[in-house]
Amino acid sequence: xxxxxxxxxxxxxxxxxxxxxxxxxxxxxxxxxxxxxxxxxxxxxxxxxxxxxxxxxxxxxxxxxxxxxxxxxxxxxxxxxxxxxxxxxxxxxxxxxxxxxxxxxxxxxxxxxxxxxxxxxxxxxxxxxxxxxxxxxxxxxxxxxxxxxxxxxxxxxxxxxxxxxxxxxxxxxxxxxxxxxxxxxxxxxxxxxxxxxxxxxxxxxxxxxxxxxxxxxxxxxxxxxxxxxxxxxxxxxxxxxxxxxxxxxxxxxxxxxxxxxxxxxxxxxxxxxxxxxxxxxxxxxxxxxxxx
Amino acid sequence: xxxxxxxxxxxxxxxxxxxxxxxxxxxxxxxxxxxxxxxxxxxxxxxxxxxxxxxxxxxxxxxxxxxxxxxxxxxxxxxxxxxxxxxxxxxxxxxxxxxxxxxxxxxxxxxxxxxxxxxxxxxxxxxxxxxxxxxxxxxxxxxxxxxxxxxxxxxxxxxxxxxxxxxxxxxxxxxxxxxxxxxxxxxxxxxxxxxxxxxxxxxxxxxxxxxxxxxxxxxxxxxxxxxxxxxxxxxxxxxxxxxxxxxxxxxxxxxxxxxxxxxxxxxxxxxxxxxxxxxxxxxxxxxxxxxxxxxxxxxxxxxxxxxxxxxxxxxxxxxxxxxxxxxxxxxxxxxxxxxxxxxxxxxxxxxxxxxxxxxxxxxxxxxxxxxx
Numbered sequence: 001x002x003x004x005x006x007x008x009x010x011x012x013x014x015x016x017x018x019x020x021x022x023x024x025x026x027x028x029x030x031x032x033x034x035x036x037x038x039x040x041x042x043x044x045x046x047x048x049x050x051x052x053x054x055x056x057x058x059x060x061x062x063x064x065x066x067x068x069x070x071x072x073x074x075x076x077x078x079x080x081x082x083x084x085x086x087x088x089x090x091x092x093x094x095x096x097x098x099x100x101x102x103x104x105x106x107x108x109x110x111x112x113x114x115x116x117x118x119x120x121x122x123x124x125x126x127x128x129x130x131x132x133x134x135x136x137x138x139x140x141x142x143x144x145x146x147x148x149x150x151x152x153x154x155x156x157x158x159x160x161x162x163x164x165x166x167x168x169x170x171x172x173x174x175x176x177x178x179x180x181x182x183x184x185x186x187x188x189x190x191x192x193x194x195x196x197x198x199x200x201x202x203x204x205x206x207x208x209x210x211x212x213x214x215x216x217x218x219x220x221x222x223x224x225x226x227x228x229x230x231x232x233x234x235x236x237x238x239x240x241x242x243x244x245x246x247x248x249x250x251x252x253x254x255x256x257x258x259x260x261x262x263x264x265x266x267x268x269x270x271x272x273x274x275x276x277x278x279x280x281x282x283x284x285x286x287x288x289x290x291x292x
Numbered sequence: 293x294x295x296x297x298x299x300x301x302x303x304x305x306x307x308x309x310x311x312x313x314x315x316x317x318x319x320x321x322x323x324x325x326x327x328x329x330x331x332x333x334x335x336x337x338x339x340x341x342x343x344x345x346x347x348x349x350x351x352x353x354x355x356x357x358x359x360x361x362x363x364x365x366x367x368x369x370x371x372x373x374x375x376x377x378x379x380x381x382x383x384x385x386x387x388x389x390x391x392x393x394x395x396x397x398x399x400x401x402x403x404x405x406x407x408x409x410x411x412x413x414x415x416x417x418x419x420x421x422x423x424x425x426x427x428x429x430x431x432x433x434x435x436x437x438x439x440x441x442x443x444x445x446x447x448x449x450x451x452x453x454x455x456x457x458x459x460x461x462x463x464x465x466x467x468x469x470x471x472x473x474x475x476x477x478x479x480x481x482x483x484x485x486x487x488x489x490x491x492x493x494x495x496x497x498x499x500x501x502x503x504x505x506x507x508x509x510x511x512x513x514x515x516x517x518x519x520x521x522x523x524x525x526x527x528x529x530x531x532x533x534x535x536x537x538x539x540x541x542x543x544x545x546x547x548x549x550x551x552x553x554x555x556x557x558x559x560x561x562x563x564x565x566x567x568x569x570x571x572x573x574x575x576x577x578x579x580x581x582x583x584x585x586x587x588x589x590x591x592x593x594x595x596x597x598x599x600x601x602x603x604x605x606x607x608x609x610x611x612x613x614x615x616x617x618x619x620x621x622x623x624x625x626x627x628x629x630x631x632x633x634x635x636x637x638x639x640x641x642x643x644x645x646x647x648x649x650x651x652x653x654x655x656x657x658x659x660x661x662x663x664x
Contacts, residue, residue, distance in 0.1 A: 034439075035438075035439035035442070035443065037439075037442065037446070082636060082640075085640045086639065086640060087640075087643065090376075091437075091438035091439060092372070092376070092378050092438070093639055093643070095378060095438075095439060095442045096378075096577065096578075096581055096635065096639055097635070097636050097639045097640070099380070099574050099577065099578070099635070100578065100631075100632045100633070100634075100635030100636040100639065101632065101636065102574065102632070103571075103574055103578070103628050103629070103631055103632030103635065104628075104629050104632035104633055104636070105632075106625075106628065107625040107626070107627075107628035107629035107632060108625075108629060110621065110624070110625040110628070111621050111622060111625045111626070111629070112621075114621055115621075115624065115625070217570075220450060220570060221450055224443075224446055224447050224450050227443045227446070227447075228443075228447070231440065231443065235439075260458070262454055262457040262458050263454075263458055264454075265447070265450045265451040265454035265455075266451045266454060266455060266458065268447055268450070268451065269444075269447040269448060269450075269451040272443065272444055272447050273432050273444060273447075276432070276435070276436055276440060276444060277432060277435060280435070280436070280440070
């Protein structure tokens with residue numbers, strides 16, 4: 001029973017990170033109808049930037065801020081320099097270009113930092129706090145929950161309460177009409193990429209210390225899990241991404257706790273297939289027919 | 293093997309449109325597709341046979357590797373280029389073929405079964421098992437589109453190498469298995485170079501794959517594949533079973549990848565999950581995109597590129613004197629970066645790939661020739 005409770009909280013903490021990462025995917029999907037397969041590599045690049053700043057200054061928080069700013073910039077660069085020029089008539093070309101980006105980013109990271117695991121520090125202890133005799137959550141898990149919650153609230157406020165958010169939604173929903181009404185659609189697209197990339201960077205910062213460490217390929221499995229989470233929730237729905245993330249986090253935590261951690265990739269595959277075959281639109285899909 | 297857009301509404305039994313050829317062929321050759329492809333295959337076989345006599349062992353080994361890659365890239369071209377289904381999991385399918393061949397070869401060796409029939413038998417076994425795996429993925433894939441399909445096949449690419457760790461009694465975890473391969477048959481002579489034998493085996497497999505796939509592409513099935521790619525609704529209206537066609541494409545493609553993986557296992561004489569990582573899947577996809585998705589000839593360019601580019605970057609990196617630490621970091625990563633950049637540039641600037649570029653140049657030269 002203790003183990004079950006521990007795995008549940010561990011899964012929720014993992015799930016929060018997956019939710020953030022899935023949210024980043026959903027943001028770009030809603031803005032540009034692209035599943036950003038380069039999200040993982042971009043997030044790792046931002047995390048490396050944070051690592052450099054942290055090791056230069058000795059302050060975790062400076063590195064944290066640097067990674068977030070780095071994430072924003074990477075999103076802008078990727079959208080402005082690459083994605084803008086991709087032919088959008090076939091969904092294949094976007095995916096293929098994103099995969100090319102993955103290769104480039106991972107190779108550059110490997111050249112600059114080397115292909116070994118670098119230790120990533122945490123600002124808070126990862127030792128679990130116990131209630132009675134049952135170990136529940138570490139301070140770090142609480143930090144993860146807080147950070148993800150803050151991002152969720154921030155994004156919700158941005159999209160529903162501000163004029164920028166309204167313009168972003170408008171340009172995703174009806175680009176031509178928005179352009180006629182004076183919305184800078186291209187700029188909104190860039191902003192969407194930047195925000196998504198920063199959220200992805202945050203997720204990478206939060207998850208990497210709980211895994212083996214910083215590595216160019218550190219986010220490969222996280223990306224696949226987050227994609228599953230986004231699909232579980234329906235690629236179109238931000239609340240769906242959060243619920244999907246928590247669900248996938250819990251399932252993966254139980255699987256790796258009871259069956260062994262090397263089963264996790266297969267569990268992700270089975271889960272993804274099951275969701276796509278049973279309910280392809282996801283649990284929170286609003287559209288009747290899936291078009292993409 | 294020129295790219296053709298088939299009007300999907302055309303009756304499926306319509307005779308094959310005469311392919312546009314730059315060289316005028318004798319009448320009996322342009323009449324029968326099978327005959328033409330057979331002649332081409334035999335010609336290529338003879339040329340390659342002569343080539344293997346001339347090359348030194350290392351180049352022969354590289355040639356063999358190209359041939360093994362070619363099986364996989366040709367299958368992937370059929371799937372992505374002809375049928376419009378994206379697979380990021382072909383590296384994993386190669387792994388299935390490779391591990392099956394490894395296990396089969398080792399089982400034969402344990403039982404003391406030797407002879408000329410062992411190699412084709414275990415390769416066929418590898419192809420069959422991979423076909424089964426491809427059928428399972430294909431059944432799911434036929435219901436999925438675009439990014440969803442890419443996501444599932446990506447999960448396959450990540451999950452299969454991990455499976456070797458889970459079932460480590462059979463697959464021996466990260467260390468992998470060594471493959472028992474017999475030396476070249478004694479009838480070839482005592483000192484026959486092993487690399488040349490490997491090249492022969494791999495090239496035979498590749499030529500066979502290319503012959504079968506080229507015929508398939510030119511057949512009614514091939515037209516169905518392209519019709520489904522171009523417009524699913526129209527294809528369905530023309531009486532094509534879309535789901536069945538897509539599963540078929542996946543199974544054929546998987547079979548080729550399985551053969552490629554099996555050949556890889558024979559060449560390296562070992563299999564390990566590290567050799568069939570996600571990166572390999574991305575490499576294969578990149579190779580067929582850069583080679584040119586429209587035709588099987590693109591797959592040849594892709595396969596050559598997969599072997600040549602790491603070699604080229606290695607050589608060019610050695611021209612600049614670097615400290616050992618820097619050189620070690622560049623070693624594996626520079627080709628990756630070059631690959632990725634090439635992929636992006638090709639995708640944005642020249643979606644036809646190398647083959648499309650060659651065709652455009654060829655067309656321009658031909659147009660200019662009469663003007664002179």
